Amino acid sequence: MNTPGYVKVVEVGPRDGLQNEKEIVPTEVKVALVDRLTEAGFVNIEAASFVSPKWVPQMADSADVMARIQRRPGTLYSALTPNMKGFEAAVEAGADEVVIFGAASEAFSQKNINCSIAESIARFAPVAAAAKERGLRLRASVSCALGCPYQGEVPVSAVVDVVRRMRELGCDEIDIADTIGVGTPARVQEVMRAAAAEFPIDRLSGHFHDTYGQALSNILASLDVGIAIFHASVAGLGGCPYAKGATGNVATEDVLYMLQGMGIHTGIDLEQVVRAGDFISRAIGRPNNSRVGRALLTKWGSAEAPATCV
């Protein structure tokens, strides 16, 4: 199988992981989580989201989080920016990378950002132009690339169409997102290959939620077709507030363990990530959803009995 020497693992737990928590997570906990992840060696952490606090109350303290984290030179701290209002707040907060997020499904676009795909591109255009003007890195996420919770099947052509539009906006990186974790390896490869016909494969990433337990397999399948950037969430935290029943992203610890076993370099310290996963699971009172995290904590004798062990 095709394997790169290095994979960039983007930690999205502080944003994608925590955004769905009903109980507001204290700002100092979010800051402590980002700081632990920084120490673990990530070069990219999605730390904030400048969206409407009425839509996603959990992310309302994003500016505070960004102000209080200890930044490490060489690590990019990213923030979601759905429109110019979000962009301005992200710039003010010192985000290194702004993320516009669209969808390959009309139904999901309406539910998530309250507009059609075409309208979303029009909203993203000034954000993209402003990001370029300021020399900020610009990333785009394409939700529902493998299926939609509202419309079901999503044609590959719909994904390709959004990827093309995001490329035209000047995006530096584009995420192919399986929002509800329904994708399976052959389909993932088909989508990745099709996306790669529109956008350089070394700047495409896989953002897999693990709802159906397919995420690691989908990462392997993606690696095999040349993808070398993956998103993951420490302790498998998360879910999208506008995708009912969707669980968290693939757990970072599980991805790192697999990549390490395959001899693929990430520059990230697995043990520190496991400790960060233990910290946040305890802090928010959730079972640790990383299999590797639970196994290693048990082996090290420093965890409570794993809560989701059956």
Ligand code: HMG
């Ligand atoms: P809207 O209601 O259509 O926007 O929302 P609007 O422009 O009409 O504004 C309405 C109100 O929102 C106004 O306030 C604005 O000021 C305020 P009011 O006058 O009523 O007091 N507002 C804002 N406030 C703060 N920051 C902003 C902002 N924009 C407007 N940036 C909007 C449109 C996109 C803002 C809204 O639908 C929204 O915030 N949606 C949240 C979507 C979201 O965060 N979803 C989760 C993240 S995406 C995700 O998880 C998927 C991903 O992980 C990939 C995957 O897995 O698929 C990335």
Ligand code: MG
């Ligand atoms: Mg997501």
